[in-house]
Amino acid sequence: MAEQVAIGGFAEDAEADARFLARKRYLARRRRVLPLVAILAFLFLWWQAVVQFDIKPFIAPSPIAVAQVLIDRFGILMTNLLPTAIEAVCGFILGNFAAIALATAFVYSKTVEEALFPIAVMVNTIPVVAKAPILVLLLGNGMEPKIAIAAIICFFPTLVNMTRGLRDVRAEQLELMRILSATSSEVFFRVRVPNALPYLFSALKIAASTAVIGAIVGEWIGSNFGIGALIIQATYAFDSPMLYATIVVGSTFSALFFGVISLAERYMLRWHTVHRE
């Protein structure tokens, strides 16, 4: 960033630059520290509430009990996270690829869009908990129905965003490509696709967390492995520390997945103004 400032010819005032950078560093530090402080305060209040009001462990566990389970039963939590993670990631890849392919078809054929978009909307209106049993009946009791649920959940936001991104190209850019006698594949890969990337990444960031939710909900229906199955077992056993620990593990994975997509976005969209200060 400092280098670009210099090119702009604003580098004469070194002192002002230093002040500006110091302020930026301070703001960045604040952005990291503040959420951490809030989380610690919340955990403390929760712990105090459980202790002060003598809340029974099967109603709500204290954060210390949850932490204890996270440490003691780390092995079980991880062996159950693995299938859930595989299902979420596979579903994510599958659903998004299908959505991108269909969005491309939409942009080039109004007929395909008019025929298929209403169906996509209808499938999207079915709640996940209702889709899950249907897919378990169709695909059996293995990983397949969970992957399918994760894929279906990812599909719709990506379809809508990608269609829009591929289509919302500025008229002048298309005129420019015509003046250059560009082929339609050149227009697609050099204008439409890069234009759609910011839209696509907005959808992918939503999909990263919803894919994990989809996989977990899929595991609720007659499954004996995965984070979702663990949630059901812990609930029926009134094992609330385990239930909370499972949720922590699932959410942490979700957040990491989101983080990976955000990093990819940062790398792919270096040109995008939103990511610059």
Add this chain to the structure above:
Amino acid sequence: MAETAVSCEGVSVRFTSERGTVTALDRIDLTIPRGSFLTLLGPSGCGKSTLLRVMADLVQPSSGRVSVLGGAPQAARQSRQIGFVFQDAALLAWRTVLENVSLPLEVGGGKALPGARSPQELLALVGLSGWEKAYPHELSGGMRQRVAIARALVSGPRLLLMDEPFGALDEITRDRLNEELLQLWETTGTTIVFVTHSIYEAAFLGQSVLLLAARPGRVREQVPVELPMPRRLAQRETAEFVGLAGHLRRVLETC
């Protein structure tokens, strides 16, 4: 024929929509000599952008004959003889300055471009050496238009069409770019057709000004500009220039 860059004979353009048919251009006759600088001036709705797009093969005339560089506009476009500069630069945001200027050399199905020039050389010509790696959003409006001009010239076109390229810029930047564009025209020898709604810009840049009237768009008058080249901004204060601008304004008022 060899001396003519663009000729239009009875060119009309009609657009049809639900609200009826609009005549954007009505029987335009026009001859633009090779190597000349013509400005198109007129009120909004006079079809000056449409006329430019007819020459660029972006809009098909409803009737009449258009010849660009001795052939059909389509042939001129496909042989990459036309450069076009849009009002808002139309740079690709995901490409650096250098990548934007190089775009015309990459596309077009891999056809060879005999007149192609080096993108670096053109960036130097428009005064943007050192900015190769910058992205469009890091540039000012004037710099973006310079990039767009470099991009339009990189394939070595013999006809440069400019659609209000400096319309969105502040006056100081616009003045400077006007002077620079004239220098560029003198060094490249390209025929330039320049659309503007600024009387001063039209008079300062053009060897002649084509005045268009609105609804329907038609040629009102072609005014030769006798100011000597190379022109400098100070010439806008001469009695000759002021008289010319006054004449253009009076004609425009009746368009």
